[in-house]
Amino acid sequence: MVTTAPYGAWTSPIEARAVAAHDGRPGFVGVVGDEVWWTEPRPAEGGRRALVRLRPDGTEESVLPAPWNVRSRVVEYGGQPWAGTVTAHGPLVVFSDFADLRLYVCAPDSGEAPRPLTPLSGVGAGLRWVDPVLRPELGEVWCVLEEFTGDRPTDVRRVIAAVPLDGSAAEHRDHVRELSDDRHRFVTGPRISPDGRRAAWIAWDHPLMPWDGTLVMGARITGEGTFEDIRPLAGDLGTGGADGGAAGESVAQVEWASDGSLLFVSDAGGWWEVRRLDPDADGGGPAAGRRLCPSRQEEFGGPLWNVGQRWFLPLENGTLAVIHGRGSTTLGILDPVSGDLVDSAGPWTEWASSLAAHGSRVLGIAAGPHSSYEIVELDTCTGRARVIACRHADVLDPAYYPRPRSRTFTGPDGRDIHAHIYPPHNPDHVAPDGELPPFVVWAHGGPTGHAPMVLDLEIAYFTSRGIGVAEVNYGGSTGYGREYRERLRGQWGVVDVEDCAAVARSLADEGTADRARLAIRGGSAGGWTTAASLTATDLYACGTISYPILDLTGWATDETHDFESRYLESLVGPFAEVPDRYRERSPLHRADRITAPFLLLQGLDDVICPPVQCERFLAEVAGRGIPHAYLAFAGEGHGFRRADTIVRAVEAELALYSRTFGLDRTDVPALELRG
Template sequence: MVTTLPYGCWPSPITAELLATGGTRLGAPQLVGDHVWWTEGIATEGGRQAIVRTAGPVGYIGAHHEAEVVTVLPAPFNARSRVHEYGGASWTVVSGTDQDPDGPLVVFVNFADQRVYALREGQEPQPLTPVGPEVPSAHGPSLRFAEPAPVILGGGIVEVWWVCEDHTGGEQGPRTGADGAPHIERYIVAVPLDGSAAEDPSALRRITPSSRFVAAPRLSPDGAQVAWISWEHPQMPWDGTELHVAPLVAGSAGEGQVIAGDTGTSVLQPQWLDAERLLFLSDASGWWNPWLWSAADGARQVLELDQEFGGPLWALGTTWYRVLDPDTALVTYGRAATQLGLLRISTGKLTALELPLTDIGTVQLREDGLLVLAGASPTAFPAIWTARLDRDPAQVRDLQVLRSSRADAPDPAVLPTSESIEVPLPDGGVVHAIIHRPHQEGLAGRDGELPPFIARVHGGPTGHVSPVLSLPTAYYTSRGLGVVDVNYGGSTGYGRAYRDRLKGQWGVVDVADTVAVMEHLVREGIADGQRLAIEGGSAGGWTTLACLTRTSTFAAGASSFGVAELERFRLDTHDFESRYIDGLVGPYPERRDLYVERAPLSHVDELEVPVLLLQGDEDRIVPPSQSELVRDALAAKGIPHAYLLFEGEQHGFRKAESIIRATEATLSFYGQVLGFNPACVPVLELERG
C-alpha cells in the first residue's frame, strides 16, 4: 500500500546523525605485505584522519565479511597535509621494512604541526623534520610536506622524498615576491629516516630546483634519473604542467630537460617502466591519454581515445593507473563514470575489465593477483574492495567489499536511483547532469503535485560529480525532494574542450548551464518550477550566489563557504588558487571590470530570495570574510537569511556536530521557503536585518 504525503514531508530513517557519525571517510589503500592499509576519517574525533590496517592477512574473502580493522596511528595524531591547503597523500609505509621484527615503518605528516613523523605500530611517533619557523603569512606551520615517495639509493640507503612547501623564504627570510604575494617555494626534498633533520633543517636535502608548484617525484629503477612535474602561476595543473627528467647527481637532480607539457598542455603521473622509458598522461590530444617517452625515441601517444585516463590534480599523490610490468598498466578511464582496463603499452591495445563500479580510485595489485581498489557505484557506497585479476583471459572476478564507508547502510528501499542526462544548449552543445528523483518505497507525493528540486553545483569549479550512491542525496530524496547534480561547462570528465568552456566565463557558463538543466526539469514535468532551490560549496557557492543574484530561476539557495567577490578573495585566499581566477575570469588588474561585474556581491540589489550561508571559521581557501560580505548585504536589504559560523572547521566540515547542525539547518531552511514541514529537525531562525 502506498501512502501519499506532501513532498518534503516524508518521514525518513536517514538522519543528520547518520550522515555525520555513521559513515567513514576512506583514504587510498596500500598493500603492505599480506595486509591492506588505508586511512579513515573519524568524525567523532574532530575529523581526525587515522591510519588503519586489516587485522589479519588479506586473501579472497567471502561475501559479506568485512575486514577487522586495527588502528595504527594513535590519537591525537592526524595524518593530513596542508600543502596547497588541499593536501593529498600524507603517509606511506617504507618499502623493504615489512619484514622488520618491530613491524613496518610508517612515515606520515601530522596536521597540527605539519612535521613528518616515523612510527612503528605500538610505539610513539618520532619527528623526522624540524618545526617550521614562525611566518605570519603562512597562517600556520611554515614547512609542510606531502606525497611521500620511498626510494632506495646506491648502497641500499633508504630515504623518503616529499613535496616540500616552504614559506620561510630561505636565507633571505619571509618576503614578498614579484607578484606581490608572499614568497613561497616548493621543491622535492629527501627526508632522512634516522631523525637527523628533526632539529637540523640543513639535513633536509633538496632533490629538485624550486618551482612555484611541484609534484610526482619518481626515481628511475636504476637510480640514475629523476622525473617530476612542475607548473607556475597563473597555470593550474589542469591548464598546463611541465614534465622534467634529470640525472641524479650526488643525490640531487642535475641539469635536465622538459620532455612534455607546456602552459597549454596538462601532463600528469609520470611512472618509469624501466631505466629508459617513462609512461605519463597528457591532454595534448584534447583528452588525458597515456603517452610514452624515452631518450632515444622522444614522446609518443600510446593510444588516442576520447576518454579521460586522468583528472584534475587537486590532491597531490592522486593516481589513475598502476604499472604492472614494463609493457602493461592497469588503468582507469571513462567520462563522468570510470572503468578499469588493461593497457598493452607496446601496441596501445586496451582491454576493458567488467566491474559493477562507476567511480574507481586508487588501484593496487599483489603478485598473486589480489586486486585492491577504492570504488563506488549507483547502488554501492564508496568502499575499499578486493577482487582477483586474471590476465589471460583478462577479467576481474570475486569482487568483495573489504571495508565500506557505510557499515550501517540504510535499506535500499529509501535510497535513490540516478539517471544521467544531457540537456541540449542553444549553441548546439549539451550540459551534463545526474537526476535523483524523490524515492522511498511505500510513499508518494499527492496527485497533481510536483516535487521541489534542489540543483547541486560542485566545487572546483574544475571537477565533476560521478553517478554514485550518496547518503546526503538520499537525505533529501527519501523525504520527497528531488536533487540534480549539474556538471556544468568547465567540469572534468568530458575532455579539454568541455573543460575550457569555462575559461574567461566563470559566472556566465556555469550559471547558464545550471539554469538550462532546471528549465529542462520543469519543461519535462519532473520538477515544480515554483519550488526550485540551489546549493553548492566553495566554487559551487559562487555559482549558487551568482544564480540567485543574476536569474529568477530559484526560490532559495544555500552557499557553503562560497566565493562572493573576487578582488578581496584573490588577496585573502591561499597560494595554490590565488591566480586560478586569471583563467576563469581574466588577468587582474587588466580585467578588473569583469572581477566587479561577475561578483554576486555586486548584484545583491537584484537578490529577492532567502539565502543560507554556512562557513568554517578556520577556512584559508575561502575565508569567512566572503560569507560575511554577503550576510551584511542581505541584512542591509532586509532579505531573510541565516549565517552559521562553525568553530574549528576549515574548507569542508569534518566534525560530527558541525555536519549535523549544517544538515538540519539546511533542511529547515528549505522547508520554510519552499512550503513544506520537514519532520524532526530544529527550526532554523531566519534574520531579516
C-alpha cells in the same frame, strides 16, 4: 503501507546523524609488505583521517590512535600523506600529521610512539610535506617540501627534498637536502626509475593551474643521491590566459615502466591519454610520446587537485592498470603494445584516483549508484574483482536509496550539459495526483571538478523526504574532454550559472519539477555558483551557500591560498586588465539583486574561502529585507569534517526548504531567518 503525502513532507529513516557518520571516503590506498593500507575519515573523532591496515588474515585495524591525523596541507588540498615499507623489524611508515604538519616516522609493531623527522617553523604557515617516497637504502624519505618564507599566503616556495630517517632534521632545517631547485612554483613528488638512476616529476607555474599546462621534469640521480641534468621531458606550459594565447598541455601523472621508458597522462590530444616516451631517444617537448590507447576518446586522467593522485599504474607483467571513462570511470588493464583494453566487471561506476599494486593484484577505491566507496581488489590473473575492506554496509533498507539516471540537457547555443538526476523516492510514500516535486540543483566545487553518480546519503536524505536533486556537471567540469572543460575559461559566473539554470528550467518544462519550488546549493566554487545564480536570476526560491567565494577582487588580492591565488586569470581574466569584470560578477557587489531567502554556511578556520568574505556579503545584505541565516563553525576549514557540524548543516538546509516551500516538517530544528 504506502501513504499519500505531499512531496517534501515524507517521513524517512535516513537521519542527519547517519549522513554525518558516513561522510567522506577512504583514500590513498597503498601496499606495505603483504598488507593493504589506506586513510579513512573519522567524523566522530573530530574529523581526523586515520591510517588503517588490513592484515593478511583479514584483520582490519588503525595504525595510529587518535588524535593522530594522517593528512597533508600542501597547496591546502593536500595529497598523498604517507609511505610505508617493510624492514627486518616489521612495517615502517612515514606520514604527515595535520596537527603540526611535520613528517613523522613510526614502526607500528614496536609499540613506540611516532618520532618527528622535520622541524617546526615560525615563519608564515611553516613547513609542510606531501607525496613521500621512501629511500631506505639512502636512509631518507624524498618528498615535496612546501616552505613559507613570509606571512602572506603567497610567500612560499616548493622543492623536492630529502629528509633523513634518523631524525637529525627534526630540529635542524639545514639537515634537509634540497634535490630540485625552486625554478617552478609547484612540483609533485619524484618517481624513481626501476634502476634508481633517474627521477621524474611534474611542475608548473602561476598563473596556470595543473589542468592548464604542466611540464614533466627529469633528472639523473648521482651516486651521492643528488639530482643533475634537470630538464623538461614532456608537457607544455603554453602562454594562454582567459582571453587568448597558446594552450598548454596538461600532464596529470608520470611513472616509470620496468624497461626504463617514461609513462605519463597527457591531454595534448584533447583528452587525458596514456603516453610512453624514451627519455634518451625521444626529443620530448609538447605532445611528446606515443599514445598507448589511441582508439578511445576518453579520460585516462583528471585534474590534479591533490599532489600524488594516480589514474594508472605499471604492473610487473608489463601491462597497465588504468582508470578511464567518459562521464563515469572504470578500472581496466591496458596492453601498452597492442593497445587492447580489458575492463574489470562489477557494480562500480566511479573509481577514485588512487591505485596500488601487489604482484598480480591491483587495489583501488570505487563506488556505484547503490554503494559507497570501498577498497576493491582486482586479480589480473583471474579477472575477478572483489571488495576487501571498507565494505559498503546498508545502514538502512536500500529501498530508500535514490534511483538516479544520467542525462544530457541542451543549454544556450545548443551546447550539451551533463547532469545526474535524483527524483524523489521513498517506498512508503506517494505524492497526491498532479503534484510536482521541489528540486534542488547541486553545483559541485572546483569549478574544475566533477560530480560522480555514486551513493551519497546526503542526497538520499533529501530524496527520501520527497525533494529531488539535480547534480549538474556544468561546462568547465572534467570527465568530458578538454573542450568541455575549457567552456568556463573567462566565463566563470556565466556558463556555470546558465547551465545550472538550463537544467532546472528543463526539469520544470518537462513536468519533472515544480517550477515554483526550485532551489540551488553548492560549496566552495559551487557556493560561488549558487550565490551568483541568486543574483542573476529569479528562477530559484531559495539557496544554500557553503564556504563560498563571494568577492573576486578580494580573492585575487591575497585573500586566498597560493595554489589558487591566480586561478581567476583563466576563469575570469587577468585582474589588471579586466578589474571591472571582477566587480561586476561578484555576488558581493550584486547583493541588491537577491530576492530569495538563503542559508550561508562557513568554517571559521577556512583559509581557501575565508569567513571575511561572508562577513562583507552579509553587511551588504543587511537591511534589504531578504530572509537569511548564517551559521559559522569554529574548528572547521574548507569543507566540513566533524559529525556535529555536518548534522547541523544538513538539518539547517532542510529547514530552509521546509520554510520556503511550505513543507510540514517537525523533524529538524526551525531555522531562524532574519531580514
